[in-house]
Amino acid sequence: MIKSPNLPGYLDYRPDGRYLRVWCAWCVEWHCCRAGDLRPAHITHTVGQCYAPDSPYRAGYGITVSLAPFDAVVRSVREATAADRKAIVAGRIDPAIAALRAQRPREELML
Numbered sequence: 015m016i017k018s019p020n021l022p023g024y025l026d027y028r029p030d031g032r033y034l035r036v037w038c039a040w041c042v043e044w045h046c047c048r049a050g051d052l053r054p055a056h057i058t059h060t061v062g063q064c065y066a067p068d069s070p071y072r073a074g075y076g077i078t079v080s081l082a083p084f085d086a087v088v089r090s091v092r093e094a095t096a097a098d099r100k101a102i103v104a105g106r107i108d109p110a111i112a113a114l115r116a117q118r119p120r121e122e123l124m125l
Contacts, residue, residue: 018059018073018074018075018076019070019071019075019076020057020075020076020077020078021036021037021071021075021076021077021078022036022037022077022078022079022080022119022121023035023036023052023058023077023078023079023080024036024079024080024082024083024084024086024087024088024119024121025049025052025054025079025080025083025084026046026049026083026084026085027083031048031049032048032049032050032052033046033047033048033049033084034046034047034048034049034052034058034077034079035084035088036060036075036077037087037091037117037118037119038063038064038066038069038071039115039116039117039118040064040066040068040069040070040071040102040115041064041065041066041069041094041099041102042092042093042094042098042099042102042111042114042115042117043093043094043099044088044093045060045063045064047060047063049079052079053079054079054080054081055078055079055081056078056079057076057077057078057079058076058077058079059074059075059076059077060074060075060077061074062074062075065099065102065103066102066103067103067105068105068107080121082121086120086121087119087120087121088119090117090119090120090121091117091118091119092114092117094111094114098110098111098114
C-alpha cells in the first residue's frame with residue numbers, strides 16, 4: 015500500500031461557506047474543497063486535484079487542518095501564471111518553475 019502525502023490545510027472563511035485550501039507545490043496553486051465541520055488539528059483526505067503530470071498528489075493526499083487561517087498564509091507564496099501552468103502540464107520545468115515549486119506557505123515552514 016502506498017502512503018499518501020499529508021499536507022497542511024488552511025481554513026478560508028467566505029460568504030458562501032468555509033473552504034479548506036491546500037498549497038500544491040507541484041502545480042503551484044491552491045487546491046480547494048469545502049471544509050464542512052473541519053476544525054484545526056483535524057485530519058482528512060481528498061482525491062487528487064493536481065494537474066502536474068509528475069505530482070505525487072494526483073492519487074489524493076491527507077490534510078491536517080492548520081491553526082493558521084488561509085488569510086495568514088495566502089500571500090506568502092506566488093501562484094503559477096497561465097503560461098507557467100501550460101509549461102507544467104507539458105512537463106517543461108525550467109528554473110523559474112522549479113523556484114516556484116520550492117515555495118512553501120510561511121506557516122508550513124514553522125512546522
